[in-house]
Amino acid sequence: MVEELSFEWGKILLPLSYTSYEINAVYIAFYISECSGSTVTIFHVKPPDEEDKSSFKNEVKRIAEKFRVKYEVIEKAIEKFSHKIVSDEIVKTAETGNFSYIVMPAHREKFYIEFFGRISDRVVRKTKCKVIIVEVPREGISLPLRLKKIFALTFEKEVGKDLMILATLLTSSASTSDAEIKVLGMIELPPTVPLDEVESSEEFKSWKKDFYNSVGKYIKLLGRPITPALIPIREVEDVVNYLRENNADIILIQTRKPKRGTLLGQREYEIVKKASSIALVTIV
Numbered sequence: 001m002v003e004e005l006s007f008e009w010g011k012i013l014l015p016l017s018y019t020s021y022e023i024n025a026v027y028i029a030f031y032i033s034e035c036s037g038s039t040v041t042i043f044h045v046k047p048p049d050e051e052d053k054s055s056f057k058n059e060v061k062r063i064a065e066k067f068r069v070k071y072e073v074i075e076k077a078i079e080k081f082s083h084k085i086v087s088d089e090i091v092k093t094a095e096t097g098n099f100s101y102i103v104m105p106a107h108r109e110k111f112y113i114e115f116f117g118r119i120s121d122r123v124v125r126k127t128k129c130k131v132i133i134v135e136v137p138r139e140g141i142s143l144p145l146r147l148k149k150i151f152a153l154t155f156e157k158e159v160g161k162d163l164m165i166l167a168t169l170l171t172s173s174a175s176t177s178d179a180e181i182k183v184l185g186m187i188e189l190p191p192t193v194p195l196d197e198v199e200s201s202e203e204f205k206s207w208k209k210d211f212y213n214s215v216g217k218y219i220k221l222l223g224r225p226i227t228p229a230l231i232p233i234r235e236v237e238d239v240v241n242y243l244r245e246n247n248a249d250i251i252l253i254q255t256r257k258p259k260r261g262t263l264l265g266q267r268e269y270e271i272v273k274k275a276s277s278i279a280l281v282t283i284v
Helices: 020-036 054-067 083-096 111-116 119-126 161-169 202-222 236-245 266-274
Strands: 012-015 040-046 071-077 101-107 130-136 149-154 180-188 227-233 250-255 278-283
Touching: 012 020, 012 083, 020 040, 020 054, 020 071, 020 101, 020 130, 020 161, 040 083, 071 083, 083 119, 101 119, 119 130, 149 161, 161 180, 161 202, 161 250, 161 278, 180 202, 202 227, 227 236, 236 266, 250 266, 266 278
Parallel strands: 012 040, 012 101, 040 071, 101 130, 149 180, 149 250, 180 227, 250 278
Antiparallel strands: 130 278
């Protein structure tokens, strides 16, 4: 049930190691700040042997000037680097600073790092804040200055509130007000239903009714056009193929915080890993 939407995002913590792929997370944090008025604090854990990072810092400053947003920087020096130490410092800063959201950069790591937990995964498990993971599938993929098309993807009959708020915020500035938001409802059909009979099946009709009603409520509440699309699939590869054939600037996925195991489920992991766009995973 969609009851009300709150756009009061509060303070945003943006942990950065000043690595090139993280510039996409900078864009996302500044997109949100521009549209919501939220303050952004960049948090950097500084290892003892860190190289010069002035080029990255200057790029962040340049982007902030383009978005006309302000930010502050907190740097924490550590004597020894480890994923646990860095994630603990991020979580502690988020809690003591009363931050509402953490915008966390992430990218595909070596297998053993992903198996034991990336810094972003560790932060998600430990923090009480809501987290947006900015996933970069591979090197060379970057966000445009202004978004033109967003896919919000769900495997549920009803669209998540946090997903719609994020999609709206990312397209609420004067320069992105004409951006398209397309909500993709992925319905997994059993193999017993022939493809040419999908739309006439009772399961599809029931799912379609609930899904379109859900999106319709958000259209009414937000007062802006949102395009719903129900996509029948057999396996996750069908989702990947759809996203490849219908390009968007960014993909939004919502998932719940895991109690154990990996951050993403198998299907979400495959989508993010094979995506041709930046993927934002909202953790609620």
